[in-house]
Amino acid sequence: MAINRIAIGTPGEASRPDAIRAAFAEFFSMVIFVFAGQGSGMAYGKLTGDGPATPSGLVAASLSHAFALFVAVSVGANVSGGHVNPAVTFGAFIGGNITLLRAILYWIAQLLGAVVACLLLKVSTGGMETSAFSLSYGVTPWNAVVFEIVMTFGLVYTVYATAVDPKKGDIGIIAPLAIGLIVGANILVGGAFDGASMNPAVSFGPAVVSWTWTNHWVYWVGPFIGAGIAAIVYDTIFISSNGHEPLPSNDF
Numbered sequence: 241m242a243i244n245r246i247a248i249g250t251p252g253e254a255s256r257p258d259a260i261r262a263a264f265a266e267f268f269s270m271v272i273f274v275f276a277g278q279g280s281g282m283a284y285g286k287l288t289g290d291g292p293a294t295p296s297g298l299v300a301a302s303l304s305h306a307f308a309l310f311v312a313v314s315v316g317a318n319v320s321g322g323h324v325n326p327a328v329t330f331g332a333f334i335g336g337n338i339t340l341l342r343a344i345l346y347w348i349a350q351l352l353g354a355v356v357a358c359l360l361l362k363v364s365t366g367g368m369e370t371s372a373f374s375l376s377y378g379v380t381p382w383n384a385v386v387f388e389i390v391m392t393f394g395l396v397y398t399v400y401a402t403a404v405d406p407k408k409g410d411i412g413i414i415a416p417l418a419i420g421l422i423v424g425a426n427i428l429v430g431g432a433f434d435g436a437s438m439n440p441a442v443s444f445g446p447a448v449v450s451w452t453w454t455n456h457w458v459y460w461v462g463p464f465i466g467a468g469i470a471a472i473v474y475d476t477i478f479i480s481s482n483g484h485e486p487l488p489s490n491d492f
Contacts, residue, residue, distance in 0.1 A: 263320070263345045271353045276307070305420075309423050317416065372447045394466075394470075
């Protein structure tokens with residue numbers, strides 16, 4: 241079972257050159273992703289004079305996040321695995337594909353990347369607000385937690401099926417595209433309810449820059465639970481049952 245392979249890591253692992261390079265890859269991939277994703281929402285606000293949300297705005301957000309994540313995962317894949325998401329890193333850790341020490345290094349890089357992207361947006365737009373994720377009217381925090389669990393489950397399940405599974409074969413070529421598409425599709429589902437984060441770093445960056453923390457815990461609890469469930473389910477049913485060993489952390 242996946243959870244039996246959880247590893248803390250060796251002393252000094254976080255200072256190894258390959259680990260440092262991987263952290264930088266995660267940082268720059270996150271900057272690319274958040275700048276495009278968060279920036280598209282700010283552009284929508286500018287074009288509409290901060291008007292009300294519309295279906296076309298939701299579609300635009302879905303497409304911008306799907307395209308940006310496709311690129312961000314692709315450019316980081318050969319160095320760090322292209323996680324671009326603390327929840328994905330957590331899922332990899334639960335599945336025994338990355339040590340805790342390297343995961344912590346990734347988390348720091350991912351969070352810093354999101355904050356830097358939001359700061360760059362604030363400066364380049366002349367001080368426009370980088371809006372934090374929030375719940376829509378009538379949506380409770382626990383409603384949002386369920387949304388985030390289910391959406392992140394779908395994301396991390398897709399990561400395992402297309403990038404982690406040793407039997408993936410040629411389908412691994414389309415892993416970045418599949419990952420981007422599931423995020424875009426989930427935004428079409430959950431965007432109108434809680435913003436459809438699926439990514440604690442994506443929520444953390446705007447929260448820091450705008451200093452808005454209302455219900456912020458939702459965007460950590462939901463994604464981490466969803467990622468953990470997906471990792472255990474996929475590994476237990478489709479990987480461990482066939483006797484396959486997990487891949488090294490930088491192979492996906």
